[in-house]
Amino acid sequence: MIELAQVHRVFQVGDQEVHALDGVDLTIAAGEYVSLMGPSGSGKSTLLNIIGLLDRPTAGTYRLNGRDTTTLSDDEQARARSENIGFVFQFFHLVPRLTAAENVELPLVLAGRAPVDRRPMVETAIDQMGLNERAHHRPDQLSGGERQRVAIARATVMRPGVLLADEPTGNLDTTTGKEVVQIIEALHTAGMAVIVVTHDPQIGGRAERSLTMMDGRLVEDVRRRA
Amino acid sequence: MRVRDVVRLSWGTLIRTRLRTVMLLLATAIGVAAVVMLTSLGEAARRYVTAEFSSLGTNLIIVLPGRSETSGSGLTLLAGQTPRDLTVRDAIALERISAIDKVAPVVLGAASVQWGGLEREVPVFGSTASFLEIRNWSMERGQFLPPGDPERPSSVAVLGMKLKAELFGDTPAIGEWIRIGDRRFRVIGLLATEGRTIGIDVQDVAIIPVASAQQLFNTESLFRIITSTHSREDMERARDEIRRVITERHQGEEDITAVTQDAVLATFDRIFGALTLALAGIAAISLAVAGILIMNVMLVAVSQRTAEIGLLKALGAARRQIMTLFLAEAIMLSFIGAMAGLLVGQGGSWMIGRLYPVLPLGPPAWAPIAAVAIAVTSGVVFGILPARRAAALDPVEALAGR
Numbered sequence: 188m189i190e191l192a193q194v195h196r197v198f199q200v201g202d203q204e205v206h207a208l209d210g211v212d213l214t215i216a217a218g219e220y221v222s223l224m225g226p227s228g229s230g231k232s233t234l235l236n237i238i239g240l241l242d243r244p245t246a247g248t249y250r251l252n253g254r255d256t257t258t259l260s261d262d263e264q265a266r267a268r269s270e271n272i273g274f275v276f277q278f279f280h281l282v283p284r285l286t287a288a289e290n291v292e293l294p295l296v297l298a299g300r301a302p303v304d305r306r307p308m309v310e311t312a313i314d315q316m317g318l319n320e321r322a323h324h325r326p327d328q329l330s331g332g333e334r335q336r337v338a339i340a341r342a343t344v345m346r347p348g349v350l351l352a353d354e355p356t357g358n359l360d361t362t363t364g365k366e367v368v369q370i371i372e373a374l375h376t377a378g379m380a381v382i383v384v385t386h387d388p389q390i391g392g393r394a395e396r397s398l399t400m401m402d403g404r405l406v407e408d409v410r411r412r413a
Numbered sequence: 414m415r416v417r418d419v420v421r422l423s424w425g426t427l428i429r430t431r432l433r434t435v436m437l438l439l440a441t442a443i444g445v446a447a448v449v450m451l452t453s454l455g456e457a458a459r460r461y462v463t464a465e466f467s468s469l470g471t472n473l474i475i476v477l478p479g480r481s482e483t484s485g486s487g488l489t490l491l492a493g494q495t496p497r498d499l500t501v502r503d504a505i506a507l508e509r510i511s512a513i514d515k516v517a518p519v520v521l522g523a524a525s526v527q528w529g530g531l532e533r534e535v536p537v538f539g540s541t542a543s544f545l546e547i548r549n550w551s552m553e554r555g556q557f558l559p560p561g562d563p564e565r566p567s568s569v570a571v572l573g574m575k576l577k578a579e580l581f582g583d584t585p586a587i588g589e590w591i592r593i594g595d596r597r598f599r600v601i602g603l604l605a606t607e608g609r610t611i612g613i614d615v616q617d618v619a620i621i622p623v624a625s626a627q628q629l630f631n632t633e634s635l636f637r638i639i640t641s642t643h644s645r646e647d648m649e650r651a652r653d654e655i656r657r658v659i660t661e662r663h664q665g666e667e668d669i670t671a672v673t674q675d676a677v678l679a680t681f682d683r684i685f686g687a688l689t690l691a692l693a694g695i696a697a698i699s700l701a702v703a704g705i706l707i708m709n710v711m712l713v714a715v716s717q718r719t720a721e722i723g724l725l726k727a728l729g730a731a732r733r734q735i736m737t738l739f740l741a742e743a744i745m746l747s748f749i750g751a752m753a754g755l756l757v758g759q760g761g762s763w764m765i766g767r768l769y770p771v772l773p774l775g776p777p778a779w780a781p782i783a784a785v786a787i788a789v790t791s792g793v794v795f796g797i798l799p800a801r802r803a804a805a806l807d808p809v810e811a812l813a814g815r
């Protein structure tokens with residue numbers, strides 16, 4: 188479902204060019220569970236952002252579900268993002284003035300879903316994350332683990348094909364981190380493709396497929412039996 | 414995105430940033446209130462003056478010494494020309510015009526009026542019996558000036574009620590002898606009318622026969638001649654006739670101005686209309702200022718909410734939607750501000766109306782509509798720049814907080 192061919196991403200910093208991605212070829216099938224590791228600055232986030240259509244390659248092609256994404260208009264790109272991709276970040280990025288349920292509802296609102304359709308979807312997502320008690324709390328009234336669960340509920344409420352998580356446990360202690368990983372794995376078990384960027388080899392080792400990056404290149408691609 | 418959701422989301426932001434919201438609402442509200450109140454004052458002045466003029470009487474043609482541009486307002490005197498005086502004989506000549514009903518020559522001056530050791534400096538009108546009817550005035554007591562030869566002086570006087578009260582108090586005044594300037598007059602009547610004419614308080618005047626006034630002020634010339642026609646249809650013809658008769662009497666020179674009440678009214682209407690517009694314009698500037706304020710604050714909001722904007726994009730928002738959200742905020746701010754301003758403006762007008770009951774206050778119908786329209790337009794116009802900036806943000810950088 189994700190096909191990258193010779194993808195480059197070059198940043199212009201002053202009069203210097205930074206090759207964040209340097210010819211990445213990568214294919215990820217539907218429902219795969221992939222971890223992405225590598226030293227800091229190796230291009231993991233950049234790759235994830237391009238897969239998530241938040242960024243465009245400087246060169247190369249990216250096909251999502253067989254469709255070339257480089258020619259999409261802004262509206263079409265937003266549509267594709269809304270329908271296919273869920274994002275989870277290290278710093279949660281919840282909207283502080285909205286309650287947990289309202290945060291989860293946001294993607295549905297942006298997609299223009301009717302309020303009657305939204306309510307059951309939000310309830311299911313909140314329920315799946317075990318947040319029933321916290322649905323009407325503001326982010327500042329939630330713990331770190333709860334916040335990340337709200338963020339995951341929000342990323343999955345549209346039932347996207349891919350969940351992209353950029354160091355989802357980076358801001359959590361080990362126990363809550365483990366909880367979050369289990370939740371993500373449960374989503375994978377339910378059929379969602381998952382790509383997790385992590386610095387933690389233990390977490391990275393749990394995935395069926397481990398990618399390692401170095402200086403903008405994919406240097407290792409290991410598959411293991413689940 | 415649904416309109417209801419856009420409004421709900423924007424509303425949520427406005428509520429959360431309460432201080433900011435209140436300040437912006439205030440700025441817009443003050444602008445709109447200023448438009449409403451200032452135009453309402455201008456309009457009140459217009460209505461007041463119009464009403465005053467209408468109360469002068471109907472079908473009037475006022476003859477003034479001096480030629481003027483008759484094309485425009487009929488009030489601008491041509492500079493550099495010393496006109497021939499208007500005289501009582503001119504007035505008598507006008508009485509012979511068939512279209513004209515009544516003629517009242519008027520002399521105006523100021524003199525001290527004395528009685529029983531009390532003295533008061535007031536405007537003194539010299540005129541004839543016709544003056545009362547032409548002016549639509551009425552008597553409280555006694556008689557007005559008796560009819561008769563306007564060229565013969567006579568020692569009778571009519572007083573306004575205030576002048577009477579100041580000099581006589583509760584003592585009956587009719588039949589008493591008073592002194593006006595250096596002459597003695599017998600009080601024969603008291604005016605009932607209240608109000609002002611050409612800026613003079615009608616209750617604080619003395620009226621004496623025109624010939625007596627000419628002696629008193631040692632002048633042959635009249636302040637003006639007021640004439641009335643039988644009907645409204647006669648106005649044009651009467652005015653032409655007046656010009657012809659006076660020109661004939663003044664050795665072929667048309668050195669007078671005949672002003673119809675309509676022309677005066679139209680002039681004042683135009684002057685005050687322009688005044689109201691000017692006031693509205695000044696007030697509208699404050700609306701533009703409010704718009705710029707909204708733009709500034711929205712720009713700050715964009716930089717404060719960068720991460721949130723990036724997030725919305727990650728959640729599937731297109732540029733267009735981000736723009737809509739920020740524009741909606743600016744428009745809601747200016748619209749609510751405008752509504753608050755309308756309330757304040759109407760309230761302010763009402764209060765001024767209570768303080769100065771003579772002013773017929775109330776903004777012209779276009780003013781509140783225009784004020785709200787300008788406020789909301791400025792919200793849109795000045796909201797576009799911040800909204801575009803928000804929409805153009807790179808989501809990756811926005812999320813990274815770079």
Ligand SMILES: Nc1ncnc2c1ncn2[C@@H]1O[C@H](COP(=O)(O)OP(=O)(O)OP(=O)(O)O)[C@@H](O)[C@H]1O
Binds near residue numbers: 205206207225231232
């Ligand atoms: N917007 C940008 N402008 C300039 N350089 C950038 C930008 N984004 C990333 N880079 C550079 O690209 C390279 C890869 O960055 P990226 O964020 O993808 O690394 P990463 O593997 O996610 O690192 P980390 O593990 O620290 O998150 C880095 O050298 C970084 O400095």
Ligand SMILES: [Mg+2]
Binds near residue numbers: 231232233353
């Ligand atoms: Mg990174």
